Amino acid sequence: MIQLDKKLRVGILGGTGMVGQRFISLLENHPWFQVTTIAASARSAGKTYQEAVSGRWKMQTPMPEFVKNIKVMDVSDIDAVADTVDFVFSAVDMTKDEIRAIEEAYARTETPVVSNNSAHRWTPDVPMVVPEINSDHYEIIKYQRERLGTKRGFIAVKPNCSIQGYVPALAAWKEFKPTELVITTYQAISGAGKTFEDWPEMVGNIIPYIGGEEEKSEQEPLKILGHIENDEIVKANGPRITCQCVRVPVLDGHTAAVFIDFEKKPSKLELIEKLNNFRGFPQEADLPSAPKQFIKYLEEDDRPQVALDVDYENGFGVTVGRLREDTVYDYKFIGLAHNTIRGAAGGGVLSAEALVAKGYITHK
Numbered sequence: 001m002i003q004l005d006k007k008l009r010v011g012i013l014g015g016t017g018m019v020g021q022r023f024i025s026l027l028e029n030h031p032w033f034q035v036t037t038i039a040a041s042a043r044s045a046g047k048t049y050q051e052a053v054s055g056r057w058k059m060q061t062p063m064p065e066f067v068k069n070i071k072v073m074d075v076s077d078i079d080a081v082a083d084t085v086d087f088v089f090s091a092v093d094m095t096k097d098e099i100r101a102i103e104e105a106y107a108r109t110e111t112p113v114v115s116n117n118s119a120h121r122w123t124p125d126v127p128m129v130v131p132e133i134n135s136d137h138y139e140i141i142k143y144q145r146e147r148l149g150t151k152r153g154f155i156a157v158k159p160n161c162s163i164q165g166y167v168p169a170l171a172a173w174k175e176f177k178p179t180e181l182v183i184t185t186y187q188a189i190s191g192a193g194k195t196f197e198d199w200p201e202m203v204g205n206i207i208p209y210i211g212g213e214e215e216k217s218e219q220e221p222l223k224i225l226g227h228i229e230n231d232e233i234v235k236a237n238g239p240r241i242t243c244q245c246v247r248v249p250v251l252d253g254h255t256a257a258v259f260i261d262f263e264k265k266p267s268k269l270e271l272i273e274k275l276n277n278f279r280g281f282p283q284e285a286d287l288p289s290a291p292k293q294f295i296k297y298l299e300e301d302d303r304p305q306v307a308l309d310v311d312y313e314n315g316f317g318v319t320v321g322r323l324r325e326d327t328v329y330d331y332k333f334i335g336l337a338h339n340t341i342r343g344a345a346g347g348g349v350l351s352a353e354a355l356v357a358k359g360y361i362t363h364k
């Protein structure tokens, strides 16, 4: 693993919300990153983090000591916040237009922005990366910096949490050329920033609608599987993906039930072997948060299960099971990923580690 002489100073934009809290929990004792700054709305600014989050700490582990007395800054005091950090994670809660503008404004202060938000996912020169799959897309950053007129500053985003249970399998099976997928996702309530305490209507309930989620689940995989052409990322032509997204009474863990067709139908054994052996840049570079084995195939008929498998590889890994031939499609399977770790803050932390290892994030 790379050793840094001193830790990089990190700011969390939107640090009081659920994803911000997850960033703070994951970054306690991080070997490369030290959270020095938390920025949130004017309502929280000036308070200590503990005061600002009072009664709203949603993690299952206690609030880390180091963060309790940090004075929350106003996220719109861009220069003041940028002065205190080497880069920021963004989990701000604003309109898409506001997010696009504020993330660009931070990037223009020469502060790299690693964002959990969807606002910039379709900006053509903004990489949307799952580090095991398409960390080569970070090469687009040089064109983004030209557009923004920056030397250090840029924006990189991570994709939606709903796709993390099946896109890794698609990447592992690329050589068999997947042509068509029919998916249903079963999404945990933490994806909506909720716990059962603040969303009691979800106990024993299913809600067959998550605003905007189906389009993201169908389209974002194509950007990840795409390639750089000139100064933009061009999305892949296929596979065709159709998806239904359903909210289920689970705290953490998005499950995907997937039917899949291939151009060249492989054997079940070949598919399982590709899943278990799939490695990418985080494993090769031995990044601090990299799961040793990114995808694990579980042979038992009743796995993956949220209760047993959501924390696989500390929530950074993906579990797959129930792979079998189908009567209409070539195969069907189930995938599971932790939505607030691999699917949100953890995916952001791993992306930032990849950006450090590749030299895009440095000390100011």
Ligand SMILES: N[C@@H](CC=O)C(=O)O
Binding pocket: 159, 160, 161, 162, 187, 188, 190, 191, 192, 210, 213, 339, 343, 344
């Ligand atoms: N929109 C998702 C969160 C993923 O990023 C959800 O509602 O589960």
